[in-house]
Amino acid sequence: MNLGTIGQAVGLFAVTNIDDIVILALFFAQGSGQRHTxxxxxxxxxxxxxGILGAAVAAAFGATFLPEQAxxxxxxxxxxxxxxxxVSAWQHRNDPVEQQTASPTILAVAAVTFANGGDNIGVYVPVFATSGVSGMAVYVAVFLLLVALWVAMGRYFATRPAIARVLSKWGHVVLPVVxxxxxxxxxxxxGAFGL
Incomplete structure (x- = not known):
């Protein structure tokens, strides 16, 4: 295994997914106190x-599931x-804070992760395509290991007392805004819808 490729994979993952830590922390705050969060x-x-990796690997081999315009x-x-x-936060605005948000679902987290990483596909494809099958396998393995680290960091930030207080008080407002x-x-x- 090439240490240079591992280092590049770590750097590429960190740069393209840094914003996910904030989103993960918000999801952890949303599910605070719930079972199986x-x-x-x-x-x-x-x-x-x-989903992001599947699309990027397929595109690196020349197959595309989504046209670039999509x-x-x-x-x-x-x-x-x-x-x-x-809408949920507004409907429950007079409820006690701990009742204002529902626990996140697997599909909601997956949808946000995939949508937020849609632009990552464009970055990963040329890297995967030029790294060969063995290099691509290293990138995918490193990325999958780092997902666990990112989840742990999101949970860590959401459980720090100062951050947890802010998120418990304002998370139901911040999450929809984010x-x-x-x-x-x-x-x-x-450029969707001609924007």
């Missing part, structure tokens, strides 16, 4: 990231989830 978020993160429209996923979370922002950013940067 860590398992749900971990499975959702792996499912979404497997990728910006992935922004509709976090936008819809953000609007849903905002999801809507990600959705709009993906749509605008990709």
């Amino acid at each position: 860590t398992r749900t978020i971990t499975l959702g993160q792996y499912l979404g990231f497997a 990728i910006p429209y992935l922004g509709l996923l976090p936008l819809a989830l953000g609007i849903k979370a905002a 999801l809507i922002g990600i959705g709009v950013l993906i749509l605008v940067e990709g």
